[in-house]
Amino acid sequence: MIEKVEYIVVISVATCFLLIIFGYSFSLFFSMFINIKRRIRGENSKLRPCASCGHSISRSAHLCPNCGHNYGKESGIYNSIIACFILGVFTLGAGIGALIEFLPDFMGKR
Numbered sequence: 001m002i003e004k005v006e007y008i009v010v011i012s013v014a015t016c017f018l019l020i021i022f023g024y025s026f027s028l029f030f031s032m033f034i035n036i037k038r039r040i041r042g043e044n045s046k047l048r049p050c051a052s053c054g055h056s057i058s059r060s061a062h063l064c065p066n067c068g069h070n071y072g073k074e075s076g077i078y079n080s081i082i083a084c085f086i087l088g089v090f091t092l093g094a095g096i097g098a099l100i101e102f103l104p105d106f107m108g109k110r
């Protein structure tokens, strides 16, 4: 009985963990494709409109100089194709590694 509860807990934790990793990896690849599309369209000027006030600001800016809207530390990473690709591959690899590790639990063979 205790073994069964333990098994359910392990499966739930593993599923949440994998969903977070694959979700994060997916969002990285998604922003990479958005960046590539933007570059192909020639929209990759160094500027973007501020989400808060519409003022043209640098894509790598963490703060809007006009209204002070905070874009956080990750805005630079999400706007770089290479950074997105490397992080995406890394998280996907970690996710697959974890999936292989958890596979015996999912199959109920452990």
Ligand SMILES: [Zn+2]
Pocket (backbone or CB within 6 Å): 050, 051, 052, 053, 054, 055, 064, 065, 066, 067, 068, 069
């Ligand atoms: Zn602004």
